[in-house]
Amino acid sequence: MAETLGLAFVKKEIQLQNNLIGSGFAEPPPSGSKRVSYTGEIVSAIGFDQPKLSITYKVHVPELWEFDDYNSYETLGIIKDLDEVNKRDSITQFSYANIIDYNHQRVYESSFCFPFDLQFLQDTKEESSERPYLLFQVNSLDSWSRHRIEGYGSLQFPSEEGYHEFKVQCWKPRGTFQNELHSFFLGGSVRVLELEDIIQSYKLNEKGEREMIPYDSLPQTEDSGEIVIKLNCLSHSYDLKKENRKQYDIEKKKQDEEIVRRINAERIKLIKQYRKKIKKEILEEEELYTEDYSRSGDYTDSRDYRDSYLPDSYDQSYDDDDRYYNKESHKSYD
Amino acid sequence: MATPQLHLIGEIKSAKNFESNRLFCKWEFKYGKHLTVIDGNTEGETFEEEKPDKETAFYFDHPFDIHFKVESMRGWPKVVVEVWEVADDGKYFIAGYGTGTIPCSPGSHNIEIKCWRPKDQTWYGYLRESLLGVRSELATKEMLLSSMERNLFESETTGSITVDIGIIAKDFELYGIKLS
Numbered sequence: 001m002a003e004t005l006g007l008a009f010v011k012k013e014i015q016l017q018n019n020l021i022g023s024g025f026a027e028p029p030p031s032g033s034k035r036v037s038y039t040g041e042i043v044s045a046i047g048f049d050q051p052k053l054s055i056t057y058k059v060h061v062p063e064l065w066e067f068d069d070y071n072s073y074e075t076l077g078i079i080k081d082l083d084e085v086n087k088r089d090s091i092t093q094f095s096y097a098n099i100i101d102y103n104h105q106r107v108y109e110s111s112f113c114f115p116f117d118l119q120f121l122q123d124t125k126e127e128s129s130e131r132p133y134l135l136f137q138v139n140s141l142d143s144w145s146r147h148r149i150e151g152y153g154s155l156q157f158p159s160e161e162g163y164h165e166f167k168v169q170c171w172k173p174r175g176t177f178q179n180e181l182h183s184f185f186l187g188g189s190v191r192v193l194e195l196e197d198i199i200q201s202y203k204l205n206e207k208g209e210r211e212m213i214p215y216d217s218l219p220q221t222e223d224s225g226e227i228v229i230k231l232n233c234l235s236h237s238y239d240l241k242k243e244n245r246k247q248y249d250i251e252k253k254k255q256d257e258e259i260v261r262r263i264n265a266e267r268i269k270l271i272k273q274y275r276k277k278i279k280k281e282i283l284e285e286e287e288l289y290t291e292d293y294s295r296s297g298d299y300t301d302s303r304d305y306r307d308s309y310l311p312d313s314y315d316q317s318y319d320d321d322d323r324y325y326n327k328e329s330h331k332s333y334d
Numbered sequence: 335m336a337t338p339q340l341h342l343i344g345e346i347k348s349a350k351n352f353e354s355n356r357l358f359c360k361w362e363f364k365y366g367k368h369l370t371v372i373d374g375n376t377e378g379e380t381f382e383e384e385k386p387d388k389e390t391a392f393y394f395d396h397p398f399d400i401h402f403k404v405e406s407m408r409g410w411p412k413v414v415v416e417v418w419e420v421a422d423d424g425k426y427f428i429a430g431y432g433t434g435t436i437p438c439s440p441g442s443h444n445i446e447i448k449c450w451r452p453k454d455q456t457w458y459g460y461l462r463e464s465l466l467g468v469r470s471e472l473a474t475k476e477m478l479l480s481s482m483e484r485n486l487f488e489s490e491t492t493g494s495i496t497v498d499i500g501i502i503a504k505d506f507e508l509y510g511i512k513l514s
Contacts, residue, residue, distance in 0.1 A: 241510025
């Protein structure tokens with residue numbers, strides 16, 4: 001009794017869980033485009049000269065890509081929390097560094113734990129290898145509150161889905177002797193005008209055409225440190241859904257067929273067994289019958305046998321008939 | 335066809351590089367509004383670990399087992415840890431806040447969360463910290479997961495927390511989502 005109660009409870013729990021899970025998911029974007037989501041964080045900065053650092057980032061979006069600011073499933077048409085998701089640019093706190101051992105050197109490490117959450121829509125009708133960039137600028141603040149730029153770095157988002165960990169190597173431009181002197185005593189440093197410039201390998205000339213930057217005019221740079229970034233890449237597309245569903249259906253059909261086949265095989269087996277059993281029984285009965293029949297041959301002429309198989313009234317009626325016959329015969333004789 | 339489901343099974347493994355010899359850790363999983371917890375606790379607190387001087391790390395081995403239903407890609411879960419130190423005189427103060435991104439690819443992972451704590455930059459604050467042992471804490475913990483209010487905020491790097499986590503994902507591919 002207790003066992004059955006327990007089973008019922010478990011069954012009910014499973015049903016409840018299934019009800020809780022339900023079905024449904026956000027709609028994928030229409031065929032020909034793909035939703036790509038990058039969620040991650042700026043973990044830390046390692047190996048910079050100054051202990052107190054802050055990082056600003058900016059997202060560079062190439063052609064064929066755009067921000068997916070909301071989808072109808074989430075907001076029911078009302079635009080919400082745009083400020084936190086898909087932040088185009090932001091700045092971390094100033095983090096004071098610890099000293100750690102890194103590659104057999106004692107270097108500064110400042111941690112940020114700074115989250116970012118970006119969602120893009122990619123146009124997959126045209127093939128292109130372009131992906132969005134994260135552009136970084138590392139700033140420092142010293143004890144006299146002098147600002148300096150400690151480095152620039154860029155990270156092209158991965159095309160492969162999954163969990164990634166990156167180390168972005170940073171560099172900083174080197175100025176003239178005068179600039180360095182100014183930077184040393186008063187703060188401030190040579191900077192790039194716009195962050196997008198650090199990933200551009202061309203410039204626009206007067207006619208508006210693309211032109212390679214001459215080698216001589218590129219700035220001199222020096223190494224600074226590296227930024228550690230962890231991120232998840234997820235993609236959501238209609239085509240993949242369709243393909244997977246098709247495969248799923250085929251597999252399910254196969255499975256169902258397999259199940260039906262097994263059940264049928266089992267049934268046939270049972271039927272065969274049953275038939276065998278019945279045949280056996282019939283045979284045994286027949287054997288019995290034939291035995292009786294053969295044995296009855298011995299008793300055909302015996303009186304006992306006849307007596308036993310004749311109805312009870314037979315003797316009497318026979319006798320009666322006999323008497324009647326006798327009577328009539330007597331009469332006739334009379 | 336059921337909604338995609340996500341299982342997070344693992345443990346808060348250890349803590350490293352913190353100053354004090356007595357430590358405990360509060361942890362919480364934060365997630366978007368399109369994720370629903372079906373089973374398991376999303377927050378907890380480890381016991382207070384006292385470390386001998388010879389050892390290099392605190393070991394908590396605090397288990398968790400959470401079952402999510404996921405209805406959108408946005409709001410992927412994150413783990414937020416809050417480390418508290420105990421001074422010799424029994425005073426509790428904050429040793430670090432940290433967030434860790436939960437990997438999306440199924441399998442077992444090892445995450446290291448680098449913690450920081452807010453730093454009082456004023457002279458008065460420094461004096462208060464050194465004499466009274468009072469340290470500034472965050473008033474609202476929403477800040478840990480947002481990029482708001484971070485500008486010109488000052489913090490100090492402390493130790494790190496290690497989390498071992500195993501991820502099981504179900505039915506994601508049927509809705510057209512590629513995890514790995």
